[in-house]
Amino acid sequence: CERTQPTICDTATVSVRVNVNAVLNAVDDVFGPVDGNAGNANVGNVLGNDTLDGTTVVAGDVILTSTVGAPITIAASGTVSVPAGTAAGVYTGSYQICQRAQPSLCDTAALTIVVASLSANDDTLGPAAPGAVAGNVLDNDTVNGAAATAGTVTLTQTGGAPGFTIASDGRVTIAAGTPSGALTGSYRLCQVAQPTLCDTATVSITVSAGVLAA
Numbered sequence: 001c002e003r004t005q006p007t008i009c010d011t012a013t014v015s016v017r018v019n020v021n022a023v024l025n026a027v028d029d030v031f032g033p034v035d036g037n038a039g040n041a042n043v044g045n046v047l048g049n050d051t052l053d054g055t056t057v058v059a060g061d062v063i064l065t066s067t068v069g070a071p072i073t074i075a076a077s078g079t080v081s082v083p084a085g086t087a088a089g090v091y092t093g094s095y096q097i098c099q100r101a102q103p104s105l106c107d108t109a110a111l112t113i114v115v116a117s118l119s120a121n122d123d124t125l126g127p128a129a130p131g132a133v134a135g136n137v138l139d140n141d142t143v144n145g146a147a148a149t150a151g152t153v154t155l156t157q158t159g160g161a162p163g164f165t166i167a168s169d170g171r172v173t174i175a176a177g178t179p180s181g182a183l184t185g186s187y188r189l190c191q192v193a194q195p196t197l198c199d200t201a202t203v204s205i206t207v208s209a210g211v212l213a214a
Contacts, residue, residue: 024062025051026097026107031080032114033194039084046095046111047078061100068093068111080113088117088144117144118153120189120199123172126206131176134205138170141201143191153189160185164205172203180209 001009027049034040047064050057059077066074072091073081091113098106121140128134138155141148150169157166163183164174174183183205190198 022053022099022102022105023051024057024097024099024105024107026095026109027051028110028112029080030112030114032112033116033191033197034082034086034113035197036082036086036088036115036117037084037119039082039086041079041081043080043082043113045078046074046080046109047097050097050107050109052099057097062097063100063103064095064097066093066095066111068095068113072113074111080111082113082115086115088115090114114194116191116194116197117142118148118189118191118194118197118199120148120187120201122201123203124205125172125203127208128174128205129208130174130178132174134164134172134174136170137166137172137187137201137203141170141189148189152192154192154195156188156190158186158188158200160203160205163207164203166203172205174205174207178207180207182206 029046031044034043047057047059052061064076064078068074071083071086074095093111094108095111096106096108119142123137125135138148143152155168155170160183162175163178164172166172166187185203186200188198188200
């Protein structure tokens with residue numbers, strides 16, 4: 001209203017724009033164990049535990065960059081891949097996500113991937129006499145590239161009894177009184193350090209004729 005003529009008035013509207021920054025949260029990830037021999041094209045997704053304004057991040061809403069080195073890769077979608085033949089070890093790195101709508105809004109997180117390897121290889125043992133030790137199935141098996149031992153694997157016999165038994169240390173003993181011929185069976189190894197990482201193998205044994213005591 002005009003001060004000198006208070007009856008002369010007019011009105012107007014006021015608009016105020018308030019910018020509210022979104023909250024972007026990248027959370028550290030640990031994946032594994034991954035079988036390095038076989039590899040895995042989809043170990044997990046780093047975006048699975050990241051949030052934007054309290055909801056799970058959608059790959060299309062962020063720009064992802066990573067420092068994880070070869071042979072590990074992280075796709076733009078967040079999928080982590082470990083190629084077949086990757087050496088056993090702990091691989092570390094980090095990644096950054098930035099909101100596509102606000103490129104200056106970013107957050108980073110650490111990434112750890114545990115890669116292990118276990119190889120149980122088929123065995124051909126004998127000839128050995130009934131009651132004798134025919135050999136050791138662990139002799140050609142490996143854990144993370146090193147010889148498998150009773151301390152690094154747990155062994156479970158899955159076939160071949162009662163013709164022969166496989167001890168926890170890998171020794172194969174032919175049952176007394178077993179006739180000469182061929183025996184077959186199998187066993188399963190699991191890594192002690194990574195119990196979900198397992199492999200199986202078969203055992204073939206040639207049993208010789210027993211010695212007849214006079």
